[in-house]
Amino acid sequence: MKQNLLKVRDLVLHFRTEHGDVQAVDGVDFDLDHHKAVVVLGESGCGKTSLSKAILRLLPRNVKRYSGQVHLQGTDVMTLNDEEYRKNVRWVSMSLVPQAAMNALNPVLRVGDQVAEPAMIHLGVSRNEALAQARRMFQHVGVPDDFLERYPFELSGGMRQRVALAMALVTTPALIVLDEPTSALDLLTQANIMNVLKRIKHELGTSFILITHDIATSSELADEVAIMYAGQIVEVGEAKDFFPAPLHPYSQMLMASVPRLRSETDPMFITGQPPSLIALPKGCRFAARCPFRMEKCSEEPPVVTQGNRKVKCWLHAQ
């Protein structure tokens, strides 16, 4: 049997707040193969960043519930204790480029040292070896060698984002989670970073989970697409099937809202707002905004498999 790189099952991450429990990640399932990229698309607040934290076990203090399975290269890393997890998983097998990473670099350290550090700490290599590795990664992400000596403030936003990417790459993990890697960047810089990611995928065989609300740009890297709504994945499938014909009503409306440069169709918008993650409705979470809503939709919709695609909606349950 072919082994997936990553298999996520029923992943749950809830936060405790004074207003109630925030069900930010609520039963997420998806798979990812080696050398592939999955993009997780969804509106602000649907739980994308929380999902990345749940996958990488980077938890805040107010966790109410954290459960499920995260099989990475065949091991359920959720069963590991924190020590084992730190030693064998984070950085070593998968690393994260957090949202706004380019602004999170340490201002008083040379970027070369910052990029080398994870290799020293997590792979236990010498400083010189780590710097050599950092230099190699600078080449992969397109930052000139002599920038190793510079400080973050001496670099543009686009260059700092490449440095953040080099840092995630320096331990050569099989999987990198990217949280909104281009949304704060300019158009041409964005295109550059997407080129870099594509190149790394080909050259190093790295797999990616790309988390973003930028649907058009996400298609630059996507092999697979997962649509997240109110803490859940409502559709997942291959990009080549998804982009031309999304299945879930939310996916369809989301895609119809994207303005396109090379098309004359008038973009539409979705009326209403997503439900609060503290007080979720019974049944389908999209029901209040769905034009196809039926009586059945007040019950939890099943996940329907159609070939390589999965969709969580009563419309497709026949």
Place this chain on the structure above:
Amino acid sequence: MITEMIPTQISKFEVKEQPLLSIRDLHVWYELRRFGFGHAGYVKAVDGVNFDLASGETVAVVGESGCGKSSLMKTILGLNVPTSGEVIFDERNLSKLTGDELRAYRFDIGYVQQDPYGALPPFMTVERILEEPLIISGVRNKKERLERIHKALGEVKMHPVEDFLQKFPHMLSGGQQQRIVIARAMIRGPKLIVADEPVSMLDASVRVEILKLMRALQEAHGLSVIYITHDLSTVKYFSARIFVMYAGNLIEKAATRRLLENPLHPYTLALLAATSDPDARNAETFKEVPPGEPPSLVNPPRGCRFHPRCAKAIAGLCDEKEPPDFTPEPGHSVACWLYEDKK
């Protein structure tokens, strides 16, 4: 005065009977001061901009971060003092206005800021936020103020109006906050709206809603709108004309349709090529991106400011002389030497 005279040609398209807004050779330079050194040069954020905007006309200004879009708009709004050049709005020359005239001028232009989250004062209710501009502009009668607030909220589709009057900004979604910002910009009945990245902070599904709302208001009131954005894919739904800005200059000006069909400036071509539509085939190819980054506005490159990044640069010309506006087709101007003989 720190002016640099740049030959300009005003295209026929721009010469209307009486433009609502006329910008002539506008320069906005910020002085740089370095501790111990005093004067250390200028940030030439706007450096020789010309255009006319007719009454009821919509135009988009497109360009990357730091190219001077907001500086240009703040100057038009009377919030920045131009270093040189003229802003003539509704037959008033901005540089000649003082005191009350300047206040009146500002009331005639509505401003929709870049960031709705920062634009609204957090401790004011929606009613107070909308009432304040009316009080400042001298609407003394409380009843009249309330009527106008109701009308403005209705126009931005905040129904039922009563439900929102006593709310504070944090109780509203991003899209609703931006509606309040638009209502505030509209409430004094302006002739011109300047919308600086009005939707870039909003989610995809809400963006379109807000852009459609702004277009409906523009049509209903015959407003002129300057729409600033870095997102080329939204422009055609909203603006009849488009100006592309690079390093303080408007480098290409055309009707939106025409610019999308027949882009001329190498920088415009690069922007268009970098703009993705959602399509699975995108993942199979690399994008062509010009090397390097936008230049420093303190010491911009000699000649064409794009020349260090331009694959078509003509040695000895592009790196020496700044290109003037050429007009290869009516209503379409481009500041690029490639079009010198085609005017």
